[in-house]
Amino acid sequence: MKLGNLGGRAQLIVNDLAFDVERASAGRFGPTLTAIYDRFDEFVRAVPTFALGEAQPFSVVDLGSPVPAPRQVFAVGLNYHGHAAEAGVPVPAVPAVFTKFQSSLGTPFAPVPRVGETLDWEVEIVVVLAREAVRVSEADAWSYVAGLAVGQDYSERTMQFAAGGQFSLGKSYQGLGPIGPWLTTLDELSEPDRLHLECWVGEDQVQNAWSDDMVFSIPALISQLSHITPLWAGDVIFSGTPAGVGITAQPSRFLQVGEVVRSSIEGLGTIENLVVAPE
Numbered sequence: 068m069k070l071g072n073l074g075g076r077a078q079l080i081v082n083d084l085a086f087d088v089e090r091a092s093a094g095r096f097g098p099t100l101t102a103i104y105d106r107f108d109e110f111v112r113a114v115p116t117f118a119l120g121e122a123q124p125f126s127v128v129d130l131g132s133p134v135p136a137p138r139q140v141f142a143v144g145l146n147y148h149g150h151a152a153e154a155g156v157p158v159p160a161v162p163a164v165f166t167k168f169q170s171s172l173g174t175p176f177a178p179v180p181r182v183g184e185t186l187d188w189e190v191e192i193v194v195v196l197a198r199e200a201v202r203v204s205e206a207d208a209w210s211y212v213a214g215l216a217v218g219q220d221y222s223e224r225t226m227q228f229a230a231g232g233q234f235s236l237g238k239s240y241q242g243l244g245p246i247g248p249w250l251t252t253l254d255e256l257s258e259p260d261r262l263h264l265e266c267w268v269g270e271d272q273v274q275n276a277w278s279d280d281m282v283f284s285i286p287a288l289i290s291q292l293s294h295i296t297p298l299w300a301g302d303v304i305f306s307g308t309p310a311g312v313g314i315t316a317q318p319s320r321f322l323q324v325g326e327v328v329r330s331s332i333e334g335l336g337t338i339e340n341l342v343v344a345p346e
């Protein structure tokens with residue numbers, strides 16, 4: 068199942084059509100995605116009983132974020148062997164976790180503001196939690212996942228490395244966290260542990276990797292985080308970026324106004340952001 072957001076209302080996405088969840092469920096679920104994450108298991112069980120009714124055609128550029136208001140947003144640095152190698156640093160012994168503040172998250176086709184001279188791209192699998200996770204085992208961790216989406220962890224590198232390291236600030240300018248195009252539940256993915264991630268800047272393919280290159284797998288991240296802090300329904304984990312970011316290119320390359328960044332993950336879809344001058 069794919070769950071999207073049109074005008075703040077949760078939608079079941081079937082091919083190119085959207086079905087409003089609140090209407091299809093006769094008012095039992097929705098209207099927002101946030102409300103659905105709070106009762107996600109119940110929602111999944113109820114979907115087969117929905118009367119889908121009238122479909123609404125839509126354009127992907129009108130989609131909102133499939134996780135419009137997570138309570139917690141975790142992000143993980145240096146979580147692909149290829150990315151750690153290009154950065155010239157050893158893989159960490161524990162996940163290198165920071166946050167992107169909720170206000171930085173954006174819609175899948177929103178423009179991204181060029182907030183500095185060193186704005187960089189990072190395509191990532193975004194994990195959304197289905198229910199509270201406290202000290203869960205790695206073996207059980209997938210059962211706590213509502214689904215996955217494509218994310219971009221846009222990063223202003225100068226701020227990221229200022230004052231000994233300001234990862235959360237450098238990645239939390241408004242608009243630096245688009246997620247989408249929708250949430251894809253795990254039953255749609257034959258190998259959720261091995262997804263193909265790609266990112267283009269204009270015509271140049273800059274990232275092209277598989278998620279089995281992760282240092283800490285998605286279940287490992289959920290297990291380790293949940294032993295430190297409870298994870299809540301609807302929480303988000305940006306699970307790290309593979310090799311191919313701009314700062315480690317030879318020479319370094321950063322985003323310029325007018326460039327288009329296209330981020331695509333096998334089975335999850337594509338998001339696209341035009342780089343614009345900040346307001």
Ligand code: ZN
Nearest residue numbers: 189220307308
């Ligand atoms: Zn990242």
